[in-house]
Amino acid sequence: MNRTTPLILAVALFMENMDSTVIATSLPAIATDIGTSPIALKLALTAYLVSLAIFIPISAWMADRFGAKLVFRVAIGVFMLGSVACAVSGSLGEFVLARFLQGMGGSMMTPVARLVLVRTTEKSGLVSAMATLTIPALIGPLIGPPVGGFITTFFAWHWIFLINIPIGAIGIWLSGRFLPEIPPEPTRPLDVTGFFLSAIAASGIVFGLSVVSLPALPPVVGVVTIGIGVISALLYVRHARGRDYPLLQLKLFSNPVFRTAIAGGSLFRIGVGATPFLLPLLFQLGFGLTPFQSGMITFATAAGALTMKFVAPRILRTVGFRTVLLVASGCSACLIAANGFFTAETPYLLILSVLFLAGFLRSMFFTSTNALVFADIEPAQSGQATAISAAAQQITVALGVAVGGGALELWSVFTGQAIGGAGFTFAFLVIAVITALPMLLFVRLAPDAGKAISGHGGPRPTAEEPQQL
Known part of the structure; x- marks a missing residue:
């Protein structure tokens, strides 16, 4: 494997993942400037997610038809x-359309980047490569x-948007x-009916969940849209x-193994996504x-994710996917529960x-499931496999935010109290x-599942063949 490949792909994904959250703290300023309200401007966040949901399913066909490297570079350009369109937007409509255009590019960058990695990496080196590629997805939303x-x-x-231009230009040059x-x-003709059904299904579910969790x-409207999405998903299954x-x-x-990786990873993302x-x-x-102080505290999660990159291959080689995923999901659930007992007096x-x-x-889990797929x-x-995995990730992350917000609202409705410590x-x-539920799936994995990738149960690396870190 070319060691620069995952680094180049990670730079582009970092830009996308940070951008998807970087506008969260800037909504009031943007809304004032373009003459709308912060609540209405949340439609721009939804437009980006809907665009991802529509075009991710077609990413695999595009990469096979035109070449993964070309599609990846074009996606950065889009x-x-x-980004430029967002920066020059002067109204809510223009900003929403600009974010939709950004989503079209983002929908190709993530799945195609993973596809490039899979097709240029031996299975024995996939864990190390995936560890590098996973980090931007974890760090971007935290520092955004x-x-x-x-x-x-x-x-x-x-x-916020113009800074993407030099980063994107460097990404296009490096990837080329x-x-x-x-x-x-070799590709078959595009399944047009399948494309429209999957687009309505994924975008309907993502849009509906976003409306429920972000009351713009x-x-x-969100409930009806989710219903349309679910019906379209059932029609797609029949069509396929x-x-x-x-x-x-x-x-x-x-x-x-594929089914367990997708189902277990989706459940985990619902919990962790909140x-x-x-x-x-x-x-x-x-x-x-303040938002800045809050961001500096949550950045500790990113530091943990970075540390994982250096030890993931060795841990998976030693204990295998099954043990790693069981421990990671169980311990992550305990740590998430611990968050609920933080108070203002808890030592930082x-x-x-x-x-x-x-x-x-969390990073260990994502690296493992992304490789196990x-x-x-x-x-x-x-x-x-890449397109299905990316679509599942997009839907479950949106579902996670809806579940987190819904749990807070549910507490407030049933107790009649304002959202506070007990609600959190x-x-x-x-x-x-929810985060612990994947354990019920992973416990059924064979102990040597994915051994061609993890190396678990295989020969130990010799001094002449060091482990890839």
């Missing part, structure tokens, strides 16, 4: 165009809010210069069963901290320690239970 607040306070909100050429794969529109080459090949779920939403609220509403050193360990385990998949199926305790306990 993301840059969307404080960076957005800093830029908006000391410069102007436009620079150093990424290996990946020729197009009446909640009934009747075609030899559907857009997303659901027959991959007949593979027990944490970045709840923690800043706890620190700011419960502790009275203890909070930082809990968040550091949570970041380490491809453990028993044939190379020709890697594009399909209840919400964290709810998502802790």
Whole structure:
């Protein structure tokens, strides 16, 4: 494996993952400037998520048809165009359309980057490569809010988007210069009906969940949209069963390792996806901290994620996927529950320690499941596996935010109390239970599942063949 490949891909993904959260603390300033309200402007956040949901399923077909490297570079360019459009937007409509354009680029960057990695990396080196690629997805959402607040306070909100231009240009140049050429794969005609059904299904569910968790529109709109999405998903399943080459090949779920990795990873993301939403609220509403102070505390999670990168291959080689995923999901659930008992008097050193360990385990889990998805998949199926995995991740992260917000609202409705310490305790306990559920799936994995990737049970590396870290 070319050691520069995951680093180049990670730079682009860092830009995307940070940008998706960096505007959160800047919404009031942007809303004032373009003449709208912060609540209405949350439609821009939803537009980005909907765009991802629509175009992720087609990413595998695009990469096979035109070549993964070319699609990845074009995706960065589209993301840059969307960034410029956001910076020059003068109305709510323009800003929402610009964020949708950004999402089109982002929808190709993440799954295609993972596909490039899978097709250019031997299975024995996939864990190390995935560890590098996982870090941006964990760090970006954590540093996005404080960076957005800093830029908006000391410069102007436009620079939140314009800063993507030099980063994107460097990414296009580096990927063109150093990424290996990946020729197009033989492709069947595009499953147009499948594309429209999957687009309505994924975007309907994501949009509906976003409306429920971010009340920019009446909640009934979100409920109806979720219903439309679910119906479309069922119609797609029926459609896919009747075609030899559907857009997303659901027959991959007949593979027990792939099925467990997707299902277990999705449950875990529902729980963990709520944490970045709840923690800043706890620190700011419960502790009275500023957004910047809150962001500096939650950054401990990113430090834990970075540490994981250096030890993940050795841990997986020693104990295997099954043990790692069981321990990571169980311990992560306990640490999430611990968040619910933080108070303003809790020593910051203890909070930082809990968040550091949570970041380490969370990153270990994501690295493991992202690699396990491809453990028993044939190379020709890697594009399909990537698209299905990316679509599942997008939907479950949105569901996590909705579950976290819903738990807070549920507590407030049933107790008649304003959202406070007890409400946060209840919400964290709810998502802790969800985070622990994947253990019921992973306990059924064979002890040597994914051994071709983890090396567990295989020969130990010799002095002449050091482990990849």
